[in-house]
Amino acid sequence: MLRRTHGEVAGDLVTTTPGAPLMFRPTVVQTPAIITITILIWRFASGLVRLVYRHPIAVAISLGLAALAVLHGWKWAAGTLSAVIAALAWWCVAHRSSFSRWVGWRLLACWRLASVYRPHWSFAMSGAGLSKLAKSLEYRPRLVRVKCGPVADTVTVKMLKGQSFDDWTSKADNLAHAFGALSCRTSIVRAGLLRLSFPRRDPLRKPIKALPIPDTVNLLAVPIGLCEDGSPWTLKVHGTHILGAGATGAGKGSIIWSTLRGLLPAIRAGLVRPWGLDPKLMELSYGRELFYRYAATPEDCADLLDELVSLMQERAGLFGGHQRSHIACLEYPFELIIIDEIAFLTAYQADRDLKKRINAALATLTTQGRAVGYGVMALLQDPRKEVMNIRNLFPDKIAMRLDESEQVDMVLGEGARERGALADFISPVPTIGAGVAYVRLETSPEPVRVRAAYVSDGDIRDMVAWLNADDYGDTLPLPEIETGEVA
């Protein structure tokens, strides 16, 4: 027997027939039409306000054309529209960069929103497991805004309540494929708001030619290559120490030479003094004349490091009580100690006394050198702790192509690989992957993919010639040089 009943009496029902089907119909509360209409009007009005706020120019043009068509006829509207299009085309040809900035990227963003992100959003969210089902309703993260730049699209998203940043970083691969991109990077804008970055093309696909020797030198931003968004990759060399790790053939040399190239005017002026330690004898020796001092054998390297420690301590003694930071000048230049394959001097050194001396000198330089104008840039192949037990004394790290995925976090810190630093996936083919690296820039904790410019043997010879050229004689002006306050 079938019985219809209202929800509230269901709890009191008793049936004597075992297995008798019970039809349960919940109480339906009729919403008054006025409330439904008010909600619809409210939604329409807020959508309209949002449209005007987000696209004021497009709305103004559309309204203006509509007004023209109503007041003077469609021919006037069509003529004005043609004039506007012709003006935009002229702007695009004559001043491409300003056109792109003000119009081009916005139009592209509208197009990408309508053709890529909006249509695939719902499926991508449920496919990646980022939407939630509650009471038979599907709740999806809200697509807030799409912006386009020369290289990548950035999509701002409002996360669902209860979601964490890690929920999104772990789905980066799913999202990249869902929107037809090569990769997806996630970063936090503010609580609950995320930025997803989808590259449309890869500016690091091809080797980058050696950058021009700059006129001015900023020790806090030496240009050495490009970031994945096409912006310059600059390296802070003053007030820090840099550790670069990469398997053989990863292109560690390009980081050294690009840095020296960016510093060349300051080296020539005597404001920066590079010290080269080259235990492999293969890398730095090619541009030996660029170095203020150079050592290759482990004994010479140990002596040089000891000398640097005593110079540094002497300078610290002079600065003590007078100044707390270093500004590069002729009297106290910035001393940059470049060590190629540091493991040869530390872990792989057979002579135990020498190894101890070198380790002690390196630890002293890296712990006390920053504030008095001593910076260490060390490169190595194997970042494991057994090989490099002082890697935590290097504030800035660069992960080039690495052999194992676990090595990525050893270099860039816990969780870096999960956040997209796929250094173990960098191609071993030199033209594709040499010089490519992941770094954490000061502005963001998220790893950024970068590529150092390739400084060829010819470029190094040119740098030596440039340094030794005496056309300026003694009248060489000091380059503008910026150093930061280093506490």
Ligand SMILES: Nc1ncnc2c1ncn2[C@@H]1O[C@H](COP(=O)(O)OP(=O)(O)OP(=O)(O)O)[C@@H](O)[C@H]1O
């Ligand atoms: N930035 C770069 N862009 C393109 N190609 C590069 C770049 N850097 C290096 N290469 C190419 O990769 C090769 C290996 O580079 P490099 O010797 O610098 O590697 P490495 O990491 O120092 O290797 P190893 O540790 O064995 O000395 C170079 O001969 C060059 O052809």
